[in-house]
């Protein structure tokens with residue numbers, strides 16, 4: 069929390085200072101553009117999940133969705149949401165968004181603990197997709213969090229830079245965890261196939 073506050077305060081200062089060069093800001097995505105791009109990416113993976121019948125494809129997409137959503141919710145909660153709350157004092161919007169994140173995170177943890185062999189796997193991914201659809205609508209709607217952030221005194225370019233840096237760190241850590249997780253999942257798959265083949 070304290071870290072989020074410090075970051076958002078510095079984001080405000082840099083706007084007033086106006087020291088950022090045109091060329092460096094042109095290369096950067098502002099905070100809202102970056103967060104919306106994340107939303108579009110997971111929506112696409114959810115749509116692909118819905119269409120496929122392949123278990124391995126489902127596993128792969130669910131993993132991608134969970135990893136992306138964990139990073140997305142983390143950078144929002146750590147950087148964007150505190151800056152939004154500080155700039156707008158919109159406590160209801162902020163708190164509801166955090167509560168929705170908590171609900172999604174519980175489901176994400178369940179999906180990560182299960183796999184396509186679990187009879188509830190598809191249902192969990194479908195319900196997560198519906199929860200995220202609702203949450204994204206709340207963030208992106210007219211008078212929602214992003215619209216209010218655009219109207220407020222927030223340096224969205226500086227925040228975008230902080231979000232991108234933090235996202236790269238979180239995703240970097242997640243990549244090495246994922247490859248470890250995949251080898252464990254593969255080993256478990258082998259064990260369960262061996263157990264099933266011996267069961268008659």
Ligand SMILES: [Fe+2]
Nearest residue numbers: 103140144207
């Ligand atoms: Fe979001």
Ligand SMILES: [Fe+2]
Nearest residue numbers: 144165203207
């Ligand atoms: Fe969010």
